[in-house]
Amino acid sequence: WLARGRAFLLALIVMSGGLWAFGLTFSRGAWLGLAAGAVLLLPLALRWRWPRRRLVISVIVAGVVALTFAFSYRTLLLARAGVGGEDVERFSVGERTLLIDSALKAIATDPVRGVGSANFPWFSSHDFFDAGVPLRGNNVHNLLLSAWAETGLVGAGLLTVAVILGGAAALRTVLRGSQDQPTRAALLAGFGALLITGQVDHYT
Numbered sequence: 142w143l144a145r146g147r148a149f150l151l152a153l154i155v156m157s158g159g160l161w162a163f164g165l166t167f168s169r170g171a172w173l174g175l176a177a178g179a180v181l182l183l184p185l186a187l188r189w190r191w192p193r194r195r196l197v198i199s200v201i202v203a204g205v206v207a208l209t210f211a212f213s214y215r216t217l218l219l220a221r222a223g224v225g226g227e228d229v230e231r232f233s234v235g236e237r238t239l240l241i242d243s244a245l246k247a248i249a250t251d252p253v254r255g256v257g258s259a260n261f262p263w264f265s266s267h268d269f270f271d272a273g274v275p276l277r278g279n280n281v282h283n284l285l286l287s288a289w290a291e292t293g294l295v296g297a298g299l300l301t302v303a304v305i306l307g308g309a310a311a312l313r314t315v316l317r318g319s320q321d322q323p324t325r326a327a328l329l330a331g332f333g334a335l336l337i338t339g340q341v342d343h344y345t
Contacts, residue, residue, distance in 0.1 A: 259291065
């Protein structure tokens with residue numbers, strides 16, 4: 142889309158609106174994933190010499206949108222950063238810590254087979270009840286821990302192998318070069334973003 146005349150303006154408008162809407166999720170995991178995807182995509186774009194002028198314009202527009210959003214919602218962003226000690230943020234951090242501890246207990250209970258696919262929320266509920274923690278069970282905010290706790294070492298191993306081999310194969314395909322190279326690169330960056338998000342959040 143960087144090389145298509147009038148479509149470039151439309152792409153900038155869609156990108157700006159998308160970034161603003163993305164910011165309104167106030168999801169730190171999603172923001173981290175977006176940043177990781179951009180870090181992965183930009184070197185690929187520079188390597189293939191995509192239209193530099195339009196690439197620079199896109200980056201500048203994205204930066205302006207991000208700064209405008211940050212200024213407009215600075216109070217809420219500071220709250221999400223934990224500034225001020227809001228109860229909601231303390232609860233969020235505490236919940237994630239307890240869920241990670243519960244996942245480690247689930248792994249210790251049966252490291253090879255796990256507690257069963259989609260069973261971790263029930264396991265954590267019982268764990269919290271036994272510990273006297275007034276908290277409802279949920280998925281752990283980490284993809285690898287979730288896979289290991291529920292499907293054991295076999296599931297976690299298969300996930301790791303699939304991610305490594307799949308990512309390597311996708312990167313080789315992108316580096317070969319083709320007419321749809323930008324699309325393939327964007328999909329690869331999206332995969333990287335989703336993978337990073339999965340280390341600090343759970344997929345719903």
